[in-house]
Amino acid sequence: MNMRSPLARVLGAGSARQGVHHWWSQRVTSVALVPLSIWFLVSLLSLPSFDHWVVSAWMAQSSSALLLILFVLVAAWHSQLGLQVIVEDYVHAAGARIVTLVAITFAHVLIAAAGVLAVLKVALRSAQ
Amino acid sequence: MAEFRLPRNSRIARGVTHAAAAGATQVRAVRIYRFNPDSGENPRLDTFELDTKSCGPMVLDALIQIKAATDSSLTFRRSCREGICGSCAMNINGVNRLACTTPMQELQGDIRIYPLPHMPVVKDLVPDLTHFYAQYAAVKPWLQTRTPAPPDRERLQSKEEQEKIDRPAACILCACCSTACPSYWWNSERYLGPAALLAAYRWIIDSRDEATGERLDELEDPFRLYRCHTIMNCTDVCPKDLNPARAIAEIKKMLVERTS
Ligand code: SF4
Ligand code: SF4
Ligand code: FES
Numbered sequence: 001m002n003m004r005s006p007l008a009r010v011l012g013a014g015s016a017r018q019g020v021h022h023w024w025s026q027r028v029t030s031v032a033l034v035p036l037s038i039w040f041l042v043s044l045l046s047l048p049s050f051d052h053w054v055v056s057a058w059m060a061q062s063s064s065a066l067l068l069i070l071f072v073l074v075a076a077w078h079s080q081l082g083l084q085v086i087v088e089d090y091v092h093a094a095g096a097r098i099v100t101l102v103a104i105t106f107a108h109v110l111i112a113a114a115g116v117l118a119v120l121k122v123a124l125r126s127a128q
Numbered sequence: 129m130a131e132f133r134l135p136r137n138s139r140i141a142r143g144v145t146h147a148a149a150a151g152a153t154q155v156r157a158v159r160i161y162r163f164n165p166d167s168g169e170n171p172r173l174d175t176f177e178l179d180t181k182s183c184g185p186m187v188l189d190a191l192i193q194i195k196a197a198t199d200s201s202l203t204f205r206r207s208c209r210e211g212i213c214g215s216c217a218m219n220i221n222g223v224n225r226l227a228c229t230t231p232m233q234e235l236q237g238d239i240r241i242y243p244l245p246h247m248p249v250v251k252d253l254v255p256d257l258t259h260f261y262a263q264y265a266a267v268k269p270w271l272q273t274r275t276p277a278p279p280d281r282e283r284l285q286s287k288e289e290q291e292k293i294d295r296p297a298a299c300i301l302c303a304c305c306s307t308a309c310p311s312y313w314w315n316s317e318r319y320l321g322p323a324a325l326l327a328a329y330r331w332i333i334d335s336r337d338e339a340t341g342e343r344l345d346e347l348e349d350p351f352r353l354y355r356c357h358t359i360m361n362c363t364d365v366c367p368k369d370l371n372p373a374r375a376i377a378e379i380k381k382m383l384v385e386r387t388s
Binding site for chain 1: 315
């Protein structure tokens with residue numbers, strides 16, 4: 001039986017004194033994603049064809065490779081921040097919430113690293 | 129996980145229909161949520177056929193009339209009947225509002241009245257607001273200072289400074305906003321909700337208050353503050369035309385500004 005006062009329940013374990021960094025990063029990454037995604041779509045669509053060698057040659061240019069890596073990293077970061085919000089909204093059991101959040105972080109680091117590796121491999125191989 | 133269905137003992141059954149008195153000329157059906165914790169039964173939806181000619185124009189008038197003439201066990205809160213005490217907040221035709229300032233004429237079709245959503249129900253239209261009030265108390269809704277007040281007068285505030293708190297201070301704590309907020313439905317244990325956050329904001333921007341930093345510290349929390357996702361239901365329903373969503377956005381802005 002929970003006999004704590006209503007105020008004690010609201011105060012709980014106190015303020016985490018964090019959250020502003022998460023909130024602000026979410027805004028900044030979404031702003032960064034606007035030019036990055038426009039650049040990505042416009043560059044892809046303006047390629048003469050989607051043949052393997054055409055796309056690889058485009059990726060081999062330093063500017064494309066650099067922006068693609070940024071795109072992958074920022075998109076993964078933004079997605080991780082967004083999924084964290086959804087989990088915090090809906091997963092109420094503390095244990096399940098923490099495990100899910102850690103799993104999501106791992107998955108995003110993996111996706112980001114795999115994306116960077118893929119860009120580098122294509123770019124460096126085609127550049128030879 | 130969040131609950132998307134009512135628990136079994138909260139599902140609403142069909143209730144009884146009280147036919148209009150003979151000779152009634154302007155009959156409207158008023159469907160009202162009924163729940164009596166002592167009966168051990170599930171809640172039900174009763175229908176009262178009301179002769180709107182025989183009562184005043186507002187939804188509260190209808191409730192008072194039904195209680196007086198048809199069913200004295202009908203339970204609801206009211207006091208001022210002029211939109212200033214905040215007691216009569218309920219969900220009327222799907223929207224949280226004050227029964228005393230909602231004209232029946234503005235409602236389409238049958239009138240459907242439920243208690244404020246997602247709160248424990250004490251009886252009929254009376255929700256348990258204990259937690260909601262504790263959240264208000266948690267933001268320390270009073271002036272905090274270190275500078276002693278001038279011995280011979282009140283603490284001064286310019287006209288512009290007063291105007292900043294004029295609107296937020298008009299909140300009547302009716303709970304229409306918080307109980308319309310999906311984030312509050314899912315996480316009210318830890319999310320303070322728009323009403324308490326508006327109250328916190330009212331003291332954060334009070335030029336006489338000297339605890340601004342501590343107040344912001346207390347709010348900077350993934351749950352207390354950042355469960356607000358700017359859905360804006362709060363601002364839509366506020367019967368006093370206040371803007372809790374903007375107050376919350378301002379608090380978030382102040383938290384960013386003090387880090388850079
Ligand atoms: S902000 Fe408006 S809706 Fe919310 S409690 Fe205050 S008066 Fe009611
Ligand atoms: S703006 Fe924030 S407080 Fe208002 S309804 Fe939306 S989530 Fe709730
Ligand atoms: S009775 Fe006071 S606000 Fe409706």
